[in-house]
Amino acid sequence: MTLPAALVAELxxxxxxxWRTDEITRTANGGDDSRRHALPDAVALPRTREQVVALVRACRAHRVPIVARGAGTATTGAAVPTQGGVVVSFARMDRVLEVRAADRCAVVEPGVRNGALQAALQPHGLFWPPDPSSFESCTVGGNLATNAGGxxxxxxxxxxDNVLGLVAVTGTGELIRVGGAYTKCSSGFDLTRLLVGSEGTLALIVEATLKLAPRPQAQAGLRAFYRxxxxxxAAVSRxxxxPVVPAMLEFMDRRSLELLRRNGSGVPEAGAMLLVEADGSVEALPDILAALGAAADGDGLIDMDVAQDGxxxxxxxxxxRALSPALRTIAPGKINEDVVVPASRIPELVAGVEALADACALPIVCFGHAGNGNLHVNILYHPDDADESARAQAALPRVFALALSLGGALSGEHGIGLSKRAFMADAFDAATLEAMRAVKRALDPDGILNPGKLLPD
Known part of the structure; x- marks a missing residue:
C-alpha cells in the first residue's frame, strides 16, 4: 500500500x-526467524509512550496497519508485515526504568533485551524467569507478545506467570494501565494476562512491571537415559x-540422541533422555538432588549421571545446546513447531511423530520441555527437492492434529502468528473463536493492529 501523504507528514x-522509509531499514524490519518476509511501507522508532499514542491515533485515522516488533527472533511470522503499513520497532524504548528489590519487581520498557535485563538484576540477587533459547537477543516486549517460556x-x-502489570496503547490510541506492583488482586478483569500472548493484536505494550525471583544459591543437574x-x-510423571519441583526438565527422543552421537557428542544408545536441573539453598540442594534422582530411577532406566559443579x-x-545446530547437518530445511500435550501423553505424541516420520519418509526430531508437555517437533527436508518439500508441508497439519487429539494445544511458547493461524479453527470451536474476536473488536475496532495474525478469517 502507499501511505497517505498527510500521514507521512504527521509521523x-x-x-x-x-521515521524511516528507506529500503534498507524497511527490509531489515520485514522478517523474523520464521524465514518469512514482507516489506513495510515505513518503520517507526518511537522513544516515548506519548509518541506511540499519537502514532496509533494517526494510523487509525487513515486505516493503516501497525505491526509491533521486538528483535525479530519469533518463529511463527507474527512480526511480518504481510499487509504493509507501519512497523513499530521498540528498539529505542529499551530502558530498565526501575528495579524495586523490596517488591521483587522491575519496571521496564518493551525494547529491553532479556539478557540485558538479567545482567541488570544480578547485583540485586534477582532474575526474571522466562528464558527462551534466544534470551541474549530477544526483547521483553517480544517475550510478552508470545508468552515466551523456556x-x-x-x-x-x-x-x-511473571508479569504483574502493563501499560499499553489499544487500537483506538487509548493508553490503558492494568495490574501493578503487587502479586494479589481481585479487582475486575485480568487484562494483564489477556494482553500477554496476544501477539500485538490487541494493544502495543509500552511498559511492563515484571515479577522477579531470588537467584538460587546452588544448582545441580541429572542426566538420565531410558529404554x-x-x-x-513415566519418569517425568514421577x-x-x-514435592520438589525441578528447575528444568528437558526431553530428547531417540532420533535426537542418534543425531548427537553422529556429531560426536558422546551420548550412549538409548530410546530417550531426560535432563533435570535442581536449584535451591546450599544446605537443601543435596536432599533435593537425592529426591529427584530417586524419582528419575525406575523401570527402563539405562544410566544416570549427576553433576553438582558448574x-x-x-x-x-x-x-x-548442540542439538538445534546439529539439525542442519541432516537437512538444510527445517519446520520447527512447538506443540503441548498433557505430560502423561508424551509417549503417544512421540510414537505418533515417529510413525509420521516413517509415513512421510522424512527425519522428524522431538525434544523440549517435558515437565510442561511442551515439545519442539522438527521436520527436516531439502528445500531444493520439490517432493521432500511437499511431504514436509503435508506432515505439518498432521503434527497439529496429533497434538489436538491428545488433548493438547497448537503452541506452548512460540505462539500462533501466521504459521498456525489456519489451524485455530481446529483447536477451538466457533463460539470460543467468536469470543476472541469480540475482545479484538473491543480493543482494536478497526483491525489495524497486526492484521492477519493469530485469529483465522
Missing amino acids: SALLGEG PRAVKYGATR DAASAA LMAQ IARDKLWAAR
Whole structure:
C-alpha cells in the first residue's frame, strides 16, 4: 500500500529521525526467524509512550496497519508485515526504568533485551524467569507478545506467570494501565494476562512491571537415559508428582540422541533422555538432588549421571545446546513447531511423530520441555527437492492434529502468528473463536493492529 501523504507528514514531524522509509531499514524490519518476509511501507522508532499514542491515533485515522516488533527472533511470522503499513520497532524504548528489590519487581520498557535485563538484576540477587533459547537477543516486549517460556517454565512459569502489570496503547490510541506492583488482586478483569500472548493484536505494550525471583544459591543437574520414550515419560510423571519441583526438565527422543552421537557428542544408545536441573539453598540442594534422582530411577532406566559443579553441569547440558545446530547437518530445511500435550501423553505424541516420520519418509526430531508437555517437533527436508518439500508441508497439519487429539494445544511458547493461524479453527470451536474476536473488536475496532495474525478469517 502507499501511505497517505498527510500521514507521512504527521509521523515524520512526530518522530523525526525515528521515521524511516528507506529500503534498507524497511527490509531489515520485514522478517523474523520464521524465514518469512514482507516489506513495510515505513518503520517507526518511537522513544516515548506519548509518541506511540499519537502514532496509533494517526494510523487509525487513515486505516493503516501497525505491526509491533521486538528483535525479530519469533518463529511463527507474527512480526511480518504481510499487509504493509507501519512497523513499530521498540528498539529505542529499551530502558530498565526501575528495579524495586523490596517488591521483587522491575519496571521496564518493551525494547529491553532479556539478557540485558538479567545482567541488570544480578547485583540485586534477582532474575526474571522466562528464558527462551534466544534470551541474549530477544526483547521483553517480544517475550510478552508470545508468552515466551523456556526450560525454567516447569518451575517458575512462562512469561504470563511473571508479569504483574502493563501499560499499553489499544487500537483506538487509548493508553490503558492494568495490574501493578503487587502479586494479589481481585479487582475486575485480568487484562494483564489477556494482553500477554496476544501477539500485538490487541494493544502495543509500552511498559511492563515484571515479577522477579531470588537467584538460587546452588544448582545441580541429572542426566538420565531410558529404554524408550514411555519409560522417560513415566519418569517425568514421577518427577512432577514429588514435592520438589525441578528447575528444568528437558526431553530428547531417540532420533535426537542418534543425531548427537553422529556429531560426536558422546551420548550412549538409548530410546530417550531426560535432563533435570535442581536449584535451591546450599544446605537443601543435596536432599533435593537425592529426591529427584530417586524419582528419575525406575523401570527402563539405562544410566544416570549427576553433576553438582558448574563445569560438570555445563557438560550435561552441552548436548541439549548442540542439538538445534546439529539439525542442519541432516537437512538444510527445517519446520520447527512447538506443540503441548498433557505430560502423561508424551509417549503417544512421540510414537505418533515417529510413525509420521516413517509415513512421510522424512527425519522428524522431538525434544523440549517435558515437565510442561511442551515439545519442539522438527521436520527436516531439502528445500531444493520439490517432493521432500511437499511431504514436509503435508506432515505439518498432521503434527497439529496429533497434538489436538491428545488433548493438547497448537503452541506452548512460540505462539500462533501466521504459521498456525489456519489451524485455530481446529483447536477451538466457533463460539470460543467468536469470543476472541469480540475482545479484538473491543480493543482494536478497526483491525489495524497486526492484521492477519493469530485469529483465522
